[in-house]
Amino acid sequence: MASGSPYFDDLRSKPEVIDPPQNEDMMDIRETVDHPIQNELKPNVAVSSSVRELLECPVCLNAMYPPIHQCSNGHTLCSGCKPRVHNRCPTCRHELGNIRCLALEKVAASLELPCKYHTYGCIGIYPYYSKVKHESQCVYRPYSCPYAGSECSVVGDIPYLVAHLKDDHKVDMHSGSTFNHRYVKSNPQEVENATWMLTVFSCFGQYFCLHFEAFQLGMAPVYIAFLRFMGDDNDAKNYSYSLEVGGNGRKMVWQGVPRSIRDSHRKVRDSFDGLIIQRNMALFFSGGDRKELKLRVTGRIWKEQ
Numbered sequence: 001m002a003s004g005s006p007y008f009d010d011l012r013s014k015p016e017v018i019d020p021p022q023n024e025d026m027m028d029i030r031e032t033v034d035h036p037i038q039n040e041l042k043p044n045v046a047v048s049s050s051v052r053e054l055l056e057c058p059v060c061l062n063a064m065y066p067p068i069h070q071c072s073n074g075h076t077l078c079s080g081c082k083p084r085v086h087n088r089c090p091t092c093r094h095e096l097g098n099i100r101c102l103a104l105e106k107v108a109a110s111l112e113l114p115c116k117y118h119t120y121g122c123i124g125i126y127p128y129y130s131k132v133k134h135e136s137q138c139v140y141r142p143y144s145c146p147y148a149g150s151e152c153s154v155v156g157d158i159p160y161l162v163a164h165l166k167d168d169h170k171v172d173m174h175s176g177s178t179f180n181h182r183y184v185k186s187n188p189q190e191v192e193n194a195t196w197m198l199t200v201f202s203c204f205g206q207y208f209c210l211h212f213e214a215f216q217l218g219m220a221p222v223y224i225a226f227l228r229f230m231g232d233d234n235d236a237k238n239y240s241y242s243l244e245v246g247g248n249g250r251k252m253v254w255q256g257v258p259r260s261i262r263d264s265h266r267k268v269r270d271s272f273d274g275l276i277i278q279r280n281m282a283l284f285f286s287g288g289d290r291k292e293l294k295l296r297v298t299g300r301i302w303k304e305q
């Protein structure tokens, strides 16, 4: 069966990385996140590349933030690596001691650098010590691939990810704001944390991911369907959606707000922000002899005024 068909596939899901780690060691961060210095690239930006090299930790190669340490010979080291080198300078092997490199910390404070997402369109220039914080919230930062159940590390802007979902994950693409899907599983006893599927809808000039999956809640298998918005949270709030599932004279309706794909698939699922169907209910909806799961899910997406 092709994985793009609107039926269940049994695929194993693996834990996904929820958010990239952020630098928690920053000190003295000025709040310039919402007010970037958007002037022309200053000459000091070009000159600073050699200074930036000085600010690279020789062990982990990350940018160093206060407190920056140095050995008695002047070799520098970041505070994250210091506890791991057993009091030996990794460059000259001398005893490290507890010397702070205030001069380099001050040089760093004088730097202003472009946001690392400038190639994605961000024109902000930030003081060294607030750049990392800005980048963690920059609206131009690329999105992670919204495909669930695999360890996909692809990142990019929305048009790139839409093409990637279609070409590499063979995800079903639909245009229009209403949908009618049938999920069939021949053996509903086999509910693992692993059965799920994704369909992408395009409407209102935006893209939405409809997730449908089975997972184990304590001892009980349940099904969940929810919508994610391919864009930022602020824009996601402009939309609403409804999902309806039923059969056999029974019906459940869910109305919700799509969640931004900035929130991981797992985070949305674990907060139950969607249509949740207990297995017994799902079998009622399926009718028949309760041996096969046949769910018809209809839905609609609309833009709030």
Ligand SMILES: [Zn+2]
Binding pocket: 057, 058, 059, 060, 061, 062, 077, 078, 079, 080, 081, 082
């Ligand atoms: Zn380091």
Ligand SMILES: [Zn+2]
Binding pocket: 071, 072, 073, 074, 075, 089, 090, 091, 092, 093, 094
């Ligand atoms: Zn040294």
Ligand SMILES: [Zn+2]
Binding pocket: 115, 116, 117, 118, 122, 123, 124, 134, 135, 138, 139, 140, 141
């Ligand atoms: Zn930025």
Ligand SMILES: [Zn+2]
Binding pocket: 145, 146, 147, 152, 153, 154, 164, 168, 169
């Ligand atoms: Zn992917």
